[in-house]
Amino acid sequence: MAGSEPGINQSSTPKSAAAVRIGTRGSPLALAQAEMVKAGLGAAHEALAAPGAVEIVIIKTTGDQIQDRALSEIGGKGLFTKEIEEALIDGRIDVAVHSMKDVPTQLPDGLVIACLLEREDPRDVLISRQGNSIATLPQGAVIGSASLRRQAQLLALRPDLKVVTLRGNVGTRLTKLANGDADATLLALAGLKRLGKADVATAILDMTEMLPAVAQGAIGLEIRATDRRIQDLLAPLHHAATAAAVAAERACLAELEGSCRTPIAAHAEIAGDQLHLTALIALPNGATVHRDERQGSVQDAEKLGRDSGRALKSLAGPDFLA
Ligand SMILES: NCc1[nH]cc(CCC(=O)O)c1CC(=O)O
Numbered sequence: 001m002a003g004s005e006p007g008i009n010q011s012s013t014p015k016s017a018a019a020v021r022i023g024t025r026g027s028p029l030a031l032a033q034a035e036m037v038k039a040g041l042g043a044a045h046e047a048l049a050a051p052g053a054v055e056i057v058i059i060k061t062t063g064d065q066i067q068d069r070a071l072s073e074i075g076g077k078g079l080f081t082k083e084i085e086e087a088l089i090d091g092r093i094d095v096a097v098h099s100m101k102d103v104p105t106q107l108p109d110g111l112v113i114a115c116l117l118e119r120e121d122p123r124d125v126l127i128s129r130q131g132n133s134i135a136t137l138p139q140g141a142v143i144g145s146a147s148l149r150r151q152a153q154l155l156a157l158r159p160d161l162k163v164v165t166l167r168g169n170v171g172t173r174l175t176k177l178a179n180g181d182a183d184a185t186l187l188a189l190a191g192l193k194r195l196g197k198a199d200v201a202t203a204i205l206d207m208t209e210m211l212p213a214v215a216q217g218a219i220g221l222e223i224r225a226t227d228r229r230i231q232d233l234l235a236p237l238h239h240a241a242t243a244a245a246v247a248a249e250r251a252c253l254a255e256l257e258g259s260c261r262t263p264i265a266a267h268a269e270i271a272g273d274q275l276h277l278t279a280l281i282a283l284p285n286g287a288t289v290h291r292d293e294r295q296g297s298v299q300d301a302e303k304l305g306r307d308s309g310r311a312l313k314s315l316a317g318p319d320f321l322a
Pocket residue numbers: 099100101102186187188189190191215216217218219
């Protein structure tokens with residue numbers, strides 16, 4: 001290029017000198033997760049431990065802007081991921097850090113989840129003002145939640161409860177609870193732990209009463225499919241057992257997809273070379289819950305997930321997911 005000097009950046013927006021640019025939402029939880037990735041990269045590669053080598057870029061998503069409605073009402077998949085994926089495709093960032101439970105099963109062309117961090121505890125917790133289990137919540141208690149999955153499973157156990165929409169990030173929800181907007185709420189333990197707030201939990205819910213969301217507790221790192229440099233840098237952070245569990249759960253979800261208004265939950269547990277998958281679909285009012293359990297080789301994680309999704313579909317019948 002005429003007039004250009006070596007090492008001088010000619011573009012109008014100065015290009016970051018960082019070796020790795022990590023894109024994330026700006027919520028405290030998202031930032032904590034991005035910091036975990038930054039620390040992991042620094043621990044794995046000496047060159048990335050230097051100040052400025054890894055940069056965190058905050059990107060605002062549609063899901064962050066809309067705070068007053070249930071996500072199922074807004075509709076549309078990828079409310080927390082779309083803008084971050086655009087930055088990845090445009091080359092403004094190199095790695096997108098996602099809570100895998102917010103990532104749609106279909107990724108945009110050219111992007112891949114290249115790495116899964118070791119999963120945090122996937123269970124949900126109850127945070128309540130009175131009663132330390134679902135069974136002992138006061139009659140008719142008001143539960144704040146925007147999740148159809150949590151609503152359906154709560155109402156299946158306790159049809160007398162009243163569920164109201166409670167959105168916002170973890171801190172906002174805790175404030176709303178303290179203000180009396182609800183008697184109790186449910187949150188993912190993983191998020192609370194990463195925020196150092198696990199002590200607000202009244203009780204950790206058993207998988208048998210509250211099956212988690214697909215991929216809950218798992219953090220996935222999305223990159224450009226062609227980016228070998230970043231792929232190699234992330235390799236030491238990858239956790240194979242988490243990847244297999246998440247693959248099974250997401251394959252189940254992909255098989256069931258069609259409506260984001262159907263409560264779906266799934267959890268895969270790995271012991272040795274065996275994967276045990278539990279999945280369910282329910283009516284939002286909890287009146288019907290269809291459950292599937294199966295076990296097989298970890299190698300067949302995706303097939304187990306697909307088979308589970310198909311089994312649930314045939315249990316439920318054609319009208320259920322409509
Ligand atoms: N949709 C919000 C969201 N996405 C991921 C988590 C928790 C962290 C995780 O599952 O890894 C949360 C908050 C919650 O449900 O309590």
